[in-house]
Amino acid sequence: MTPLSSQATPLDAGWDIEQKQVLKALDRRQGIDKGFSWLALLAVIFSLFVLVVLLVDILIDGVPVLSWNFLTSFPSRRPEAAGIVSALVGTIWVMVLVALFTFPIGVGAGIFLEEFVPDSLIAKAVEINISNLAGVPSIIYGLLGLQVFVRILFPITQGRSVLSGALTLALLVLPIVIIATRESLRSIPGSLRQAGFALGATRWQVIRSHVFPLALPGILTGVILALSRAIGETAPLITIGALTYIPFLPELSLRGLQSPFTVLPIQIFNWVSRPQADFHALAAGAIIVLMVILLLMNATAIYLRNRFQK
Amino acid sequence: MTSQSVSPVATEAALRAKNVSVYYGSALAVRDVNLDIFKHEITAFIGPSGCGKSTLLRCFNRTNDLIPGARVEGKAMFHGTDLYAKDIDPVYVRRRIGMVFQKPNPFTKSIYENIAFAARINGYKGDMDELVENSLRRAALWDEVKDKLRQSGLSLSGGQQQRLCIARTIAIEPEVILMDEPCSALDPISTLQIEELMKELESRYTIVIVTHNMQQASRISDKTAFFNAEATESGNKVGYLVEYGDTEQIFNDPREQATQDYVSGRFG
Numbered sequence: 144m145t146p147l148s149s150q151a152t153p154l155d156a157g158w159d160i161e162q163k164q165v166l167k168a169l170d171r172r173q174g175i176d177k178g179f180s181w182l183a184l185l186a187v188i189f190s191l192f193v194l195v196v197l198l199v200d201i202l203i204d205g206v207p208v209l210s211w212n213f214l215t216s217f218p219s220r221r222p223e224a225a226g227i228v229s230a231l232v233g234t235i236w237v238m239v240l241v242a243l244f245t246f247p248i249g250v251g252a253g254i255f256l257e258e259f260v261p262d263s264l265i266a267k268a269v270e271i272n273i274s275n276l277a278g279v280p281s282i283i284y285g286l287l288g289l290q291v292f293v294r295i296l297f298p299i300t301q302g303r304s305v306l307s308g309a310l311t312l313a314l315l316v317l318p319i320v321i322i323a324t325r326e327s328l329r330s331i332p333g334s335l336r337q338a339g340f341a342l343g344a345t346r347w348q349v350i351r352s353h354v355f356p357l358a359l360p361g362i363l364t365g366v367i368l369a370l371s372r373a374i375g376e377t378a379p380l381i382t383i384g385a386l387t388y389i390p391f392l393p394e395l396s397l398r399g400l401q402s403p404f405t406v407l408p409i410q411i412f413n414w415v416s417r418p419q420a421d422f423h424a425l426a427a428g429a430i431i432v433l434m435v436i437l438l439l440m441n442a443t444a445i446y447l448r449n450r451f452q453k
Numbered sequence: 454m455t456s457q458s459v460s461p462v463a464t465e466a467a468l469r470a471k472n473v474s475v476y477y478g479s480a481l482a483v484r485d486v487n488l489d490i491f492k493h494e495i496t497a498f499i500g501p502s503g504c505g506k507s508t509l510l511r512c513f514n515r516t517n518d519l520i521p522g523a524r525v526e527g528k529a530m531f532h533g534t535d536l537y538a539k540d541i542d543p544v545y546v547r548r549r550i551g552m553v554f555q556k557p558n559p560f561t562k563s564i565y566e567n568i569a570f571a572a573r574i575n576g577y578k579g580d581m582d583e584l585v586e587n588s589l590r591r592a593a594l595w596d597e598v599k600d601k602l603r604q605s606g607l608s609l610s611g612g613q614q615q616r617l618c619i620a621r622t623i624a625i626e627p628e629v630i631l632m633d634e635p636c637s638a639l640d641p642i643s644t645l646q647i648e649e650l651m652k653e654l655e656s657r658y659t660i661v662i663v664t665h666n667m668q669q670a671s672r673i674s675d676k677t678a679f680f681n682a683e684a685t686e687s688g689n690k691v692g693y694l695v696e697y698g699d700t701e702q703i704f705n706d707p708r709e710q711a712t713q714d715y716v717s718g719r720f721g
Contacts, residue, residue, distance in 0.1 A: 261521060262521045262522075332558075334554060334556055334558040335558060335560065335561070336519075337516065337519065337552075337554060337558065338554070338558040338559070338560060338618070338621075339560075340516065340519060340544075340547055341514065341516065341547055341551060341552035341553075341554070341622070342547070342548070342551070342570070342571040342574070342575075342621065342622070342625060343544055343545070343547045343548025343549075343571075343574065343575055343625065344544070344570075344574050345544050345574075348574050352560075352570060352574075353560050353561070353562075356561075357561060
C-alpha cells in the first residue's frame with residue numbers, strides 16, 4: 144500500500160510515527176480481522192456439517208419406508224406392516240392441547256407480570272423462579288406430572304392419558320412462553336404506553352389496542368418455539384407412563400382426552416431400542432415425519448409473524 | 454413568590470401546586486413548589502436540565518404514577534380539587550388534562566385511528582369522521598393529510614407527527630394541555646408551526662409548556678416559571694422554583710439574579 148503524504152507535524156510527539164510503520168501495523172490488524180472471520184466461518188461449517196450428516200443418514204435410512212401405509216398403519220411386531228398412525232395422531236392431539244393450554248396461560252401470565260405488577264421484591268422473586276423453571280430438566284416435570292396429573296387428578300385425567308401428557312408438557316414449556324411474552328412486551332417503547340395513558344386510556348385499553356398487537360409477532364414466535372420443544376420431548380412422557388404400543392386411536396371427543404396415548408418421539412425411541420435393523424429404518428422414517436411437522440410449525444410461525452407485522 | 458406575581462385580574466387558577474415535592478425513590482427531585490396556572494393562558498416552565506420542570510409538569514396529570522418509585526408530596530390541584538386525593542382516578546385526571554410529549558409518539562395505526570382511538574375510549578357519541586376532520590383542522594394538519602387518513606401515523610414527518618399528537622389530544626377536548634418540550638425534536642419550521650398552533654389553541658385551552666428554548670418561552674407564553682437546580686450533599690440535583698411571573702417581567706425585569714443570568718444566557 145502507498146502511504147498518503149502529509150506535511151502536518153503532530154502536536155503530540157507520540158503521534159510522530161512513520162506512515163510505513165502505520166501501514167505495516169494495519170496489515171497485521173487486517174490479518175487478525177480476516178483470521179477471526181475464518182474462525183467464525185469454521186464454526187458455522189462444523190455445525191452445519193454435523194446437521195447435514197445427520198439429515199443425510201436419516202434420509203437414506205428413512206425415505207424407503209415412507210409410504211401411505213406407514214402413515215396409516217398401527218405399530219406391529221412385523222416391521223413391514225408397522226406404521227405410526229397412533230403416534231402421529233397422539234402427537235397432534237397432545238400438541239393441540241399444549242397450545243390451547245400454554246397460549247392463554249403463558250401469555251396472560253407474561254402480560255400480568257410485565258404490565259400490571261409493580262416492580263417489587265416479590266415480582267423479582269417470581270421472575271427469577273420462572274427463569275429457573277425454564278432450565279429445570281424435563282424429567283423432573285415428568286415426575287411432577289406423574290404425581291399431580293396421573294395420580295392426584297386421576298378422576299379428571301383417567302391416569303396416563305392424552306390430557307395428563309398435554310398438561311405435563313404444558314407445564315414444561317410455560318416458562319418459555321412467559322419469558323418470550325415478557326421480552327416481546329418489553330421491546331415495545333414506553334412512549335407508546337404514555338401516549339395511550341395521556342389520552343385517558345386504562346392499562347388494559349393501552350395494552351389491548353397498542354402494545355399487544357405490536358408484541359404479538361414476538362409472542363407467537365415464542366409460543367411456536369415452545370411447542371417445537373414440547374413436540375420432541377420424550378422423557379417426561381415416559382415418566383408419566385405413556386404407552387409405547389397403542390393399537391387404536393383416541394376418540395375425537397372429550398372421552399378421547401382420557402384415553403391412553405403415545406407420541407412420535409416415544410415410538411421412535413421404542414423402535415431404535417430394538418435389535419432388528421428393519422425397525423431402525425422405521426425409526427428413521429418416523430424421524431422424518433416428526434421433522435416435517437416441526438418444519439411446518441416453524442413455517443407457520445414465520446408466516447404469522449410476517450402477516451401480523453404488516 | 455407566587456403571590457407577588459399574580460395580577461389582580463379576575464383570572465381563575467386552573468392548576469395549583471401547593472408545597473409540591475416529588476421524590477424518585479428516596480431521592481428528592483423537586484422541592485416545595487408553589488404556583489398557580491391560569492385558565493386560557495400559556496405558562497412556560499424554563500430552567501436548566503435536571504431542575505424538575507418536567508417532573509412538576511407530570512404531577513399535573515399524574516403521569517408520574519407510571520414511573521416506579523415516584524412519589525408526590527403536597528397538593529397538586531385542579532380547580533380546587535386535589536388530584537392526588539384517594540377518590541380521584543388517575544385515568545379520569547388524564548382525560549381532563551392532556552399531554553403532549555417530547556418525542557412525537559403517534560400510535561402505530563392510521564392517522565384516522567390515532568384520533569378515533571382517543572375519542573372511542575372516552576365514549577365519544579358523535580360523527581367520528583367529523584371529529585377526525587375537525588381535530589386535524591384545529592391542529593393545522595388537515596390539508597397535509599386529508600388524502601391519506603388511512604396511512605400509518607408513522608409515515609408523517611416529525612413535525613406532522615407532533616401535530617397529529619396534538620390533534621389526538623384536543624380531539625377529546627381536555628381542559629388543560631401539558632406539553633413536555635414538544636418542539637425539541639423538531640426543525641425550526643415545524644417548531645414555528647407548533648408555536649402558531651399553540652397561540653390558536655390558547656383561547657380554548659390552558660396550556661403549560663416545558664421548554665429549553667428561551668426564545669420560545671418569550672414568544673408564546675403569558676407567564677413564565679423559572680426553575681433552578683442545586684446539588685445536594687449526596688450529589689443529587691434538587692430542583693426548585695426560583696421565580697414566577699408574567700413572561701415580560703421574567704425576561705425584562707427579573708427579581709432574582711439567577712433568573713437574570715439564565716434568561717440572558719449566562720448559564721444553562
